[in-house]
Amino acid sequence: MEVLLFVTGLTVAFVGTLAGSGGLIGMPMMLLLGIPVHTSIATAKFSNIISSLSSFVYLLKDRKITMKECLPIVPLAVAGGLAGAFLSDKIDPEVLEWMAFFFLLGALLLSVLKRNKTEKSAEDHKLPFGKLFLISSYDGLFGPGQATLLMYTYIRHGFSYLKTVALTRFQTFISCLGAFFMYLINGHVDWMTAVPFALGALIGAQLSVRLASKISIKQAGILLNIITLILIIQVGFRLFL
Structure with a gap:
């Protein structure tokens, strides 16, 4: 089972770094x-701590992002990660899957119906x-998702x-840590499960972050839409059938 967990962790981090939603595979x-x-x-939280930090550090060293940003x-x-984990024992897992389904569906519709804002300098960004x-x-x-x-x-x-990849990796690292x-x-936490999954995720994250520099913003949008549509179908299939 450890080998399967390792391969799954690698796949999850590779897909997750480039377009997110690796968790819907893992x-x-x-x-x-x-x-x-x-x-x-x-x-998943433990593996994301390892993989997100490693890919973020790579982009930070490559000057794709600054700590100030x-x-x-x-x-x-931190607050969001702690709050969500605190509530996790109190919410039925099926309700969480419905949340994932509607969040992803909403994100896909927004992407298709509205144009993204043009890229701006760091000083112009409002989070x-x-x-x-x-x-x-x-x-x-x-x-x-x-x-x-x-x-x-x-x-x-x-x-x-x-920058989107770097900020997403950084925020994922912090929220997963909390x-x-x-x-x-x-x-x-079961360390026999967490460790092989995290080792695979570490390798997957390093492979994907090197590929990310070759992807344009237009290609990224197409990739996000394709991955999201597949994941909506996957989650919907489990929920409706």
Whole structure:
């Protein structure tokens, strides 16, 4: 099972870094292997801490982003991650899947019906703190689809694709760090599951972040729409059938 978890973690991080929603690949696989839902979420949080930090550090060293641009995200990502994880034991897993379905459907419709804002200089960006807090809360609560929602949000507010990837990785790292702390103290962490999954995610993240520099903002939008449509069909199939 460890090899399967490793390969799944690699795939999840590779897809998740480029277009988000890797969790909608990893979560069904872990549940299929008989891993309890809260342990699966905790495993995803741990792997995201490792993979997101590694890909963010790569982009930071490559000067695609600065810490000054990222620091305003920290308080809302921490608060959102903690709040979501705190609520996770109180909400039925099927309700969380319905949330993922409607969030992704809404993001896809917005992308198709409205044009993204043109790219701006760093000084002109205004972060949508309310939206970012809600997405971080959802990340702590459940997670699948979270990175796609973040990428839609950043791209729609005029960030370049590489900055969007960097900010999404950074916010994911912070919110997952806060959420994982809650899952750990609530006894939902199984290290035999979390470690091989995280090792695969680390490699997947490093592979994908190197590919990201070759993707244009137009290609990124197409990739996001395709991935989101596939995931909506996948989640909808489980919910309606």
